[in-house]
Amino acid sequence: MKRMDEMEKAINLLAIRYSWLFGILSLLAYNAYFYYKNEHLNIIFIIMLGMLMIYKISTLIEKYKKGDNEVVQYFMVAIAVFLVCLVIGFGFAIL
Numbered sequence: 001m002k003r004m005d006e007m008e009k010a011i012n013l014l015a016i017r018y019s020w021l022f023g024i025l026s027l028l029a030y031n032a033y034f035y036y037k038n039e040h041l042n043i044i045f046i047i048m049l050g051m052l053m054i055y056k057i058s059t060l061i062e063k064y065k066k067g068d069n070e071v072v073q074y075f076m077v078a079i080a081v082f083l084v085c086l087v088i089g090f091g092f093a094i095l
Contacts, residue, residue: 020055024048053082 027048034042056078063071 020051024051027051 027044031041031045060071060075
């Protein structure tokens with residue numbers, strides 16, 4: 001089996017990004033429609049947020065492994081924002 005060269009890797013990465021973007025936008029559209037019809041969110045919204053968080057956290061970790069130390073500050077801010085959103089979400093769930 002032949003190994004991919006840099007151009008093939010770039011093409012595959014771009015295709016993966018486009019398909020991932022399509023999935024996120026489709027889930028966002030479905031969530032907007034579902035919220036408009038039923039006035040509450042469903043589990044797909046949580047799955048979409050999980051996908052976004054995993055993507056962002058994994059890119060931050062890989063950048064840190066490569067030696068980018070500025071990522072640590074951004075990572076802490078991302079965790080703080082996530083925790084605030086989690087607390088607000090549970091607050092609305094209780095109401």
